[in-house]
Amino acid sequence: MGTPRREPRPRWTQGNRRKGVRPVSLADVSNVLWRERELMELLLFKLEEEQLVLASGRTRWLPHATREVEAVLESIREAELLRAVEVDAVALELGLAPSPSLRVLAERAPSPWDELLRGHREAFLRLASEISTMAESNRDLLTAGQRAAQEALLGITGEVETYDPTGRSHTSRGPQLVDEAL
Numbered sequence: 001m002g003t004p005r006r007e008p009r010p011r012w013t014q015g016n017r018r019k020g021v022r023p024v025s026l027a028d029v030s031n032v033l034w035r036e037r038e039l040m041e042l043l044l045f046k047l048e049e050e051q052l053v054l055a056s057g058r059t060r061w062l063p064h065a066t067r068e069v070e071a072v073l074e075s076i077r078e079a080e081l082l083r084a085v086e087v088d089a090v091a092l093e094l095g096l097a098p099s100p101s102l103r104v105l106a107e108r109a110p111s112p113w114d115e116l117l118r119g120h121r122e123a124f125l126r127l128a129s130e131i132s133t134m135a136e137s138n139r140d141l142l143t144a145g146q147r148a149a150q151e152a153l154l155g156i157t158g159e160v161e162t163y164d165p166t167g168r169s170h171t172s173r174g175p176q177l178v179d180e181a182l
Helices: 026-056 059-093 102-108 113-157
Strands: 159-163 169-173
Touching: 026 059, 026 113, 059 102, 102 113
Parallel strands: none
Antiparallel strands: 159 169
């Protein structure tokens, strides 16, 4: 008969509490993770709005859409900082090294927190993938729009700004025929 497996005890005991500081709980971490998930969903929504503006060709609203995306990104950065602080505190309580991954935290967390943390991790992976796909699509639309604008300028002025093989910018004339027989 083996020794029963003991769950890790939080290091935060009555004897080592500092005055005025309460231990961080897994509930606090989960609340921060929920907030971060909401922000990521909002980012996905704002990227989709930006895509609709790009696809419609109504570029008048593009600066507004871009500003909204940037504002959500700033909120996400703030939430990530808060999450890092909360997770480090819980990691200490669970006997983990600082900055554990969500997977490691879920593996060490007691039930029902382990399943809840796994759910957060799966949602973050899905949202990150969707955001990446949407951002790439928006970049493609922007690139296509820039090319179209350059081609339109070429049609009007006969000149367009391009890059040479060294990466330097220069103005070039429209397409030219070269007689290879010479």
